[in-house]
Amino acid sequence: MTRSVYVTGIDRGDGRQVVDLGVMELLTRQVDRVGVFRPLVHDGPDRLFDLLRVRYRLSQDPATAYGMDYHEAAALQAEKGTDELVSRLVDRFHEVARDYEVVLVLGTDFRATQLPDELAFNARLANEFGASVIAVVGGKGQTAESVRAEARNAHRAYEVLGCDVLAMIVNRVAADDRDAIAERLTARLPVPCYVLPDEPALAAPTVAQVSQALGATVLLGDDAGLARDALDFVFGGAMLPNVLNALKPGCMLVTPGDRADLVVGALAAHSAGTPPIAGLLLTLDERPGESILTLASRLAPGTPVISVPGGSWPTAAELFSLEGKLNAATPRKAETALGLFERHVDTAGLLARLEVARTGRVTPMMFEHDLLEQARADRRRVVLPEGTEERVLRAADVLVRRDVCDLTLLGDTDVIRKKAADLGIDLGDVRLIDPATSELRPRFAELYAQMRAHKGVTVELAHDVVSDVNYFGTLMVQEGLADGMVSGSVHSTAATIRPAFEIIKTKPGASIVSSVFFMCLADKVLVYGDCAVNPDPDAEQLADIAVQSAATASRFGVEPRIAMLSYSTGTSGSGADVDKVREATKLVRERHPELRIEGPIQYDAAVEPSVAATKLPDSEVAGQATVLIFPDLNTGNNTYKAVQRSAGAVAVGPVLQGLRKPVNDLSRGALVSDIVNTVAITAIQSQGQESTA
Template identity: 90%
Template sequence: MTRSVYVTGIDRGDGRQVVELGVMELLTRQVDRVGVFRPLVHDGPDRLFDLLRSRYRLSQEPSEVYGLDYHEATALQAERGTDELVSRLVDGFHRVAREYEVVLVLGTDFAATQLPDELSLNARLANEFGASVIAVVGGKDQSAESVRSEARNAHRAYEALGCDVLSVVVNRVAAEDRTAIAEGLVSQLPVPCYVLPDQPALAAPTVAQITQALGGEVLLGDDAGLARDALDFVFGGAMLPNFLGALTPGCMVVTPGDRADLVVGALAAHSAGTPPIAGVLLTLDERPAELVLTLASRLAPGTPVISVAGGSFPTATELFGLEGKLSAATPRKAETALGLFERHVDTADLLARMSVARSGRITPMMFEHELLEQARSSRRRVVLPEGSEERVLRAADVLLRRNVCDLTLLGDPDVIRKKAADLGIDLSAPSTQLIDTATSDLRRRFAERYAGLRAHKGVTVELAYDVVADVNYFGTLMVEEGLADGMVSGCVHSTAATIRPAFEIIKTKETASIVSSVFFMCLADRVLVYGDCAVNPDPDAEQLADIAVQAAATAARFGVEPRIAMLSYSTGTSGSGADVDKVREATKLVRTARPELRIEGPIQYDAAVEPSVAATKLPDSEVAGQATVLIFPDLNTGNNTYKAVQRSAGAVAVGPVLQGLRKPVNDLSRGALVQDIVNTVAITAIQAQDGTA
């Protein structure tokens, strides 16, 4: 029977979307097909469902998700009674439940509806759906004692109405009260209670939302600038020196459009990072001269300058009434929300209480979720040598918002901060470190260390002093010296430039004869491991066997059950020749050294992954048709195959992940997307947790 989880509340304003997003994240880690059902919906766009559908690639159409709109429900209840209303909604729920392994039910929102006793209706629906309840209580602007009382009342109310209450989540409490509230509720509730502090960035509207709400016109700015959160509003009226002192990080400057001095001053402050602002809002429908706008665009490229028709007072009235919303158009808010949820909720315990059985296969989304969760479980520091690269900064933003790991970015700190400010990225967290390799106090220490390691090659300290200023050498030495746990590079550097320092400094571990690589190939319905597609041009039989053993260990470490296929153009005993014999010999070596591993070879690709072909060519094999680790005979074959599958099948290729080094260093494709970088950093952090590089 389909398992379902019903997220509901007791009143409006509880910020429940954070919890609904967090629960969806947990469910999609466990199962492939998660459905969504919202019993009652308001007219207009459903921002949360649009976010869930976009983020989790849901196939559901809105018509399949919704029971009734509130107007229909109110009329039906008035005319035919609550039983009829409930019956209609139960029918809608079961239409979804028949198609999905798990259903997330989004309870009613208590917002300006005409339904009597909405709490009881939610409780009855949860019972009729056979759903367990997560009750959410809002704590904004309430005392700690008041919040504790509300949480106890919420649990008591739903339990008294027969609900299976999984947990109570108290949201939006004052940060200074969070610990006291949480400790007080531990002994007062029979179920876990998780307490989330208020997060201003979630309530802050983005510049794009402000522009839309006020009917503004974008004079300057790009998409990244419009996505910034307006954390504060600073109204310009004072002279420039006093005005600059009032600016706060992430503020939206509001000033009459004829105050060119304040516009230029605010953007100059942003450019200098003292402080970075969200943008400038010009009132009274006044626009600066073109010369001023040209100067503004050069001072702070991408920073929004918006013009509105109203005066400062009516504009302020509207601004203070705006609140940020989670939506598909605000992906960074979603990352912030998930980071908040994961930081303050015992996700492993909650998932266990939901009793959702894990799917028998690993989907790409499940694989990616699991990477972040594993990395987060024991935080490590990863150094990113390409600190001023935009994709790296965007990936850093995701990693920091999700609390995945600590980061060190290499490069000129002023350049990095300015670039980050232009992208609306906050690098001020204590977990983030910026280092200029040219001026760092570590440079002399690293030069002496490198000279000692390479003395046999004639490297002096003076020569090493120049070498270690290179960001990849510097980052690698940080890993070797224990100042970082792993390194990820390659967005703008070649594979050779990334991994050569690792070969020279970190070197191979004792159990590995060579350094090799694998890609995690995330296909639509499974995750496969390809090796070696990036490092070794033509491994011999012994090296090929070592690659296979390492790849099996890497696969197992990341949740892919290893079934190894040693690929060739021939299957079984049907072919001969030096290339086939190499693969055959490598297979024998693995079987001798690691008899517990399931391995088949030589075998062709189709026989390795397609059961119908395997049934004909190798009917008695326990690997053929279901291989998960595919070892290519040479780099030419492996590199071309992974790229062909990536481009033709739309697979996500995570890697190359290096294996065999004493400490983790990983390379990126120069075409890596932001999510590729996030995944690779997470993998590196996991490798660093237990030395599985």
């Protein structure tokens, strides 16, 4: 029987979308095929379903995700009664349930629904669907005592109505009250209760949402600028110095359009990062001249300037009634929401109560979820030397919002702040260091000179070397000021890993540094090594790569079954290349008899059971290999790229192995998601090395 989870509430304004998103995240970590069902829907697009469909790559037909609209439901209930309405919704639910392993049910929203007893209606649907209930209570603007009372009453109401209540979630409470409310409710309720504080960034509309609501004309700004959150509104009519003093990070300045001094002054302040603003809203249908707009675009490229015909007073009335919404066009809000959910909900405990058995398949999304969860479980410090690169800043934004690890960005700090401001990114507690001016530079120069004295490196020369961001970041890792480093989005592999070879060096038992890619296929994860570092390893080195790759695979939840790849299988071929692979296989068997390994073996015999049954019928690896070791870099690099492009695999890596402390290289074509995944992997590697030590 399909497992289903029903997320519902007791009134509108509970911010339940955060919980819907968080529960969906948990479910997609466990199973490949999750369906969504909303019994009743309002006219117009369903923003939440669109967000879930895009974010979690749902193949579900949107037409199957809904029971009926509220008008149809009201008419049916009036004509034929509640039993008939429920019966039809149950039928629609089961049409979805039969096609999915788990169904997330999104309860009614208590917004002008014309249902006589909406709580009881949701409870009945949950029971008829056979779904367990997660009930959400909104706490915005309420006292701690009233929130506690509402949560207890809500639990009692759903329990009395026969629901299987998995957990209670109290959302949007005052931050100062969160701990006290959580403590009291934990003692009073028989089910887990999680309390989430109000997060202003979630309630704040984006500049695009402001523009759409007011029917504004966009004079300046790009997509990134329009995606910024307007955290506050400052109305400017005073002289420029007074207005500048009133600006706050993330605010939107509202001013008559003929105040060119305020337009230029605010954008100049934004460009300097004092403070970074969301944008400007010009009223009275007055617009600055072309020369002012040209200057504005050069001062703060991408920063939105929008214009409305109304005056400041009617504009203010509309602005203060706006509230941000989670949708497919606000992915950064989704990251913020998930970070909030994961910080304040015992996700492992809730997942256990959901009793959703993990599927045997491991999809790319499930693998990526697991990376972030593992990294978050034991917080690490990762340094990113390319702090002025846009993709790195966007990745840092995701990592901060998801609360994955502590970050340090290297580079000219003024440039980093300006770029972050232009992108609308709040770096929060991210540490910024300029190697050229850092107080650590003399210390690092002395240290590097000592390490490389045998190469004739003096302190003076070292002083120049350590100003390089990759050398500086590597020395931070060596000195314990960071747990790992990720670079390479704009630097070559050599520039990224040479400092690690010189400073961190190989760990005991490893003869070389090598790499692997995690190849996330549709239904499994394979480990490919070495596809990035060693051009033509000999048998001894190839054996070391196999052992290191097996350890890396195991560390990330992939059971190692090693295939030593060649152009022949078993004893069918001969020649120097095959003999090298055969010798490497022999070395691994002798030194690590606990590892399952086969070689030489061809790729098809390694991964395809039907071919393995013909070529190596008695092998415990053939047909089910998970770690594939290529004989040389030419073969490995081309194969991983061919599989990535032809099979649509997600390639995560290269992940370096064999170093004393983790340093990882990025492809110069790395996407933001690649950087996020690699930072998570680096954090996890640090956890593993510490536990080994």
